[in-house]
Amino acid sequence: MILRIEDSFEGILTAAAWSLRNNQVPDAVIRGSDCPLLMDCHMLSTEDDITDKHFRYLSRIIGDKAAADVIFELRCAFLAETPGIELAVLEYIKLAVRLKLDPSSCEDLPEARAITTAARRCLRMSHSYKGILRFRKTSNIGVDLYFADIDSDCNVLPLIADHFADRFRDQNFIIRDLKRNNAVCHEAADGKTYFVKLESSNDPLALSVALPGYDQMDKIWQDYLKHLSIPERENRNLQRSNLPHKYRKHMTEFSLDLRDQA
Amino acid sequence: MLISDKLNILGESARYDVSCSSSGSTGRDSGSFGSAAVSGICHSWTEDGRCVSLLKVLMTNHCEYDCLYCINRRSNDHVRAIFEPEELADLTISFYRRNMIEGLFLSSAVWRSPDQTMERMIRTLELLRDHHGFGGYIHAKAIPGASSTLIHRMGMLADRVSINVEQATTAGLKLLAPDKSVHSLAQPMLQLRDGRQEYKELMPRSQVKKQVFMPAGQSTQIIIGASSENDKQILRMSQKLYDDYQLKRVYYSAYIPINSNPLLPSIWSAPPLLREHRLYQADWLLRFYKFKSDELVSDANPELDLELDPKCAWALQHLDFFPVDINRADYQTLLRVPGIGTISARRIMAARRSHSLRPENLSGIGIVLKRASWFITCQGKYVAPFYPEASKLRFLLSDKAGRKRQDVRQISLEELQYHDTAN
Numbered sequence A: 001m002i003l004r005i006e007d008s009f010e011g012i013l014t015a016a017a018w019s020l021r022n023n024q025v026p027d028a029v030i031r032g033s034d035c036p037l038l039m040d041c042h043m044l045s046t047e048d049d050i051t052d053k054h055f056r057y058l059s060r061i062i063g064d065k066a067a068a069d070v071i072f073e074l075r076c077a078f079l080a081e082t083p084g085i086e087l088a089v090l091e092y093i094k095l096a097v098r099l100k101l102d103p104s105s106c107e108d109l110p111e112a113r114a115i116t117t118a119a120r121r122c123l124r125m126s127h128s129y130k131g132i133l134r135f136r137k138t139s140n141i142g143v144d145l146y147f148a149d150i151d152s153d154c155n156v157l158p159l160i161a162d163h164f165a166d167r168f169r170d171q172n173f174i175i176r177d178l179k180r181n182n183a184v185c186h187e188a189a190d191g192k193t194y195f196v197k198l199e200s201s202n203d204p205l206a207l208s209v210a211l212p213g214y215d216q217m218d219k220i221w222q223d224y225l226k227h228l229s230i231p232e233r234e235n236r237n238l239q240r241s242n243l244p245h246k247y248r249k250h251m252t253e254f255s256l257d258l259r260d261q262a
Numbered sequence B: 001m002l003i004s005d006k007l008n009i010l011g012e013s014a015r016y017d018v019s020c021s022s023s024g025s026t027g028r029d030s031g032s033f034g035s036a037a038v039s040g041i042c043h044s045w046t047e048d049g050r051c052v053s054l055l056k057v058l059m060t061n062h063c064e065y066d067c068l069y070c071i072n073r074r075s076n077d078h079v080r081a082i083f084e085p086e087e088l089a090d091l092t093i094s095f096y097r098r099n100m101i102e103g104l105f106l107s108s109a110v111w112r113s114p115d116q117t118m119e120r121m122i123r124t125l126e127l128l129r130d131h132h133g134f135g136g137y138i139h140a141k142a143i144p145g146a147s148s149t150l151i152h153r154m155g156m157l158a159d160r161v162s163i164n165v166e167q168a169t170t171a172g173l174k175l176l177a178p179d180k181s182v183h184s185l186a187q188p189m190l191q192l193r194d195g196r197q198e199y200k201e202l203m204p205r206s207q208v209k210k211q212v213f214m215p216a217g218q219s220t221q222i223i224i225g226a227s228s229e230n231d232k233q234i235l236r237m238s239q240k241l242y243d244d245y246q247l248k249r250v251y252y253s254a255y256i257p258i259n260s261n262p263l264l265p266s267i268w269s270a271p272p273l274l275r276e277h278r279l280y281q282a283d284w285l286l287r288f289y290k291f292k293s294d295e296l297v298s299d300a301n302p303e304l305d306l307e308l309d310p311k312c313a314w315a316l317q318h319l320d321f322f323p324v325d326i327n328r329a330d331y332q333t334l335l336r337v338p339g340i341g342t343i344s345a346r347r348i349m350a351a352r353r354s355h356s357l358r359p360e361n362l363s364g365i366g367i368v369l370k371r372a373s374w375f376i377t378c379q380g381k382y383v384a385p386f387y388p389e390a391s392k393l394r395f396l397l398s399d400k401a402g403r404k405r406q407d408v409r410q411i412s413l414e415e416l417q418y419h420d421t422a423n
Ligand code: SF4
Pocket: B063, B064, B065, B066, B067, B070, B071, B072, B073, B074, B108, B109, B110, B177
């Protein structure tokens, strides 16, 4: 049996619910519209309130807190975008039911580790992005606006949005995820934070054209960091292992062209 | 002088202070913007591989004192600068709003007098907290010899306050920092400890986590290798600072020869980076593994073994303690096993509540089997492939067995806090 589901966390939870109710493990779970040629795919529509249903089911067995932790762990694993996570979600829920506890405490078991490893990777990456994300400021559009671009391997934006909305609550900002074409916006005036899909380059939020590539603080920051480094301890290997090149793309201190733009 | 020029001069002057942490602050009421993250956040890494979390800068590098090891000493011919409090507060806010930093690390040389220096620093912090409504992290250095009123005020404004003891012995201090007395260093540390305790006791039970006075506690720094102190003296002092002064962190800074003086190591000598790394590992054992300094260094062996990490060195001297059984040992015993860190020990304890661990699943739980296997049994079986002789085991555990020494010795402090080291 192959299940075809909507490409979302709720879609995956729907597949897990189907499997638990029918006491049947599907051979594969496929997200989106593509179904392998000549294969019999069973299409599942995403159930309403499926996250709540799972929470209620789990909390009867392992308690509210552990159930909430399990759902959070699964959500982080989903956001890690690791291939094959669909069946791992089902195994993880079954393990919680079988052991009557939050399986994150059983990392020696492969069924638990598939989820905890993915979730941890995503959480670590979101922690890193809380640091390496850089805002540039512009007043070109009539108000002070801070904007940042990311293109992270894991889908960290849903996990970091609250951190920035709380920290910069009096600041208008936009963080664009260039890899997934979406963005989170925060408006200082009413404290609202919301996600938007960047449909095309004509989208008002696809602001690349309106936004300057340079902020006067960029070069000051870059020069300061050069002076902060101790020459006698230079260790670029360590710098690289802490901050691989792929993360530096949107970090102002690593923009080579700052001098020309000044 | 341009503000950016001041920043470069005063950033360069501050770079030998190794503390970079922005962690450990809980419960301070945030202002109109900004916050402190309990686990701390690294924002960048400089070319020396160190994490940048805070805007680390001096208020001024004009100094009345003449500490032999310091680049800012009075007798050095050195470019000098001083920030106006408004300039530094504005810079901090500008960097913070762009998410370049977690906050400010403000230190200073002694400008005119300890009190006048502290007043200028405090003015900067007041501008940040009261005028800008800044709720981010602030680490401030108290100036030895400043009045107790100013020390207290700093504790109210900063998340963390530190006073660098710099030397591990009184003789070292007298010789290398003649303007500083033991009393001028110890007294403010005790005042800060007591102040923190008093505020803690004043808080209602429901809000014990809301610490208004120096919520991230205090720390200090010791320079390694500028004088003749040994590791035993250094670790004993660290132990005392943790136990009696209730410090949160002791930082170790390998002395980098900047000044030429017959009392100092030659200007051509290399900074003792590996020794610094071993001290950090030993310090980790004091803080999180319940080791005592006397277990790691002794009168007979006053220096840490440079070829082995201190926990492996301890294990080799206590082979009769091993092997321990993974499914039966208590938490503290597990922590003594090389290759098992605090996180893997917790995972072992948690997993054991529901089932017995199997040898083939041990690496999945985070145990570094390359080191741990020689010291553990699991389900009645010795985990390593053979029982080695002590000399062979020493080789297998040492850096010679293939670890990359250059890269591990300057491990980022913030990373150390965030990840388990599986010591
Ligand atoms: S008081 Fe501080 S800045 Fe001045 S010389 Fe001594 S260590 Fe350097």
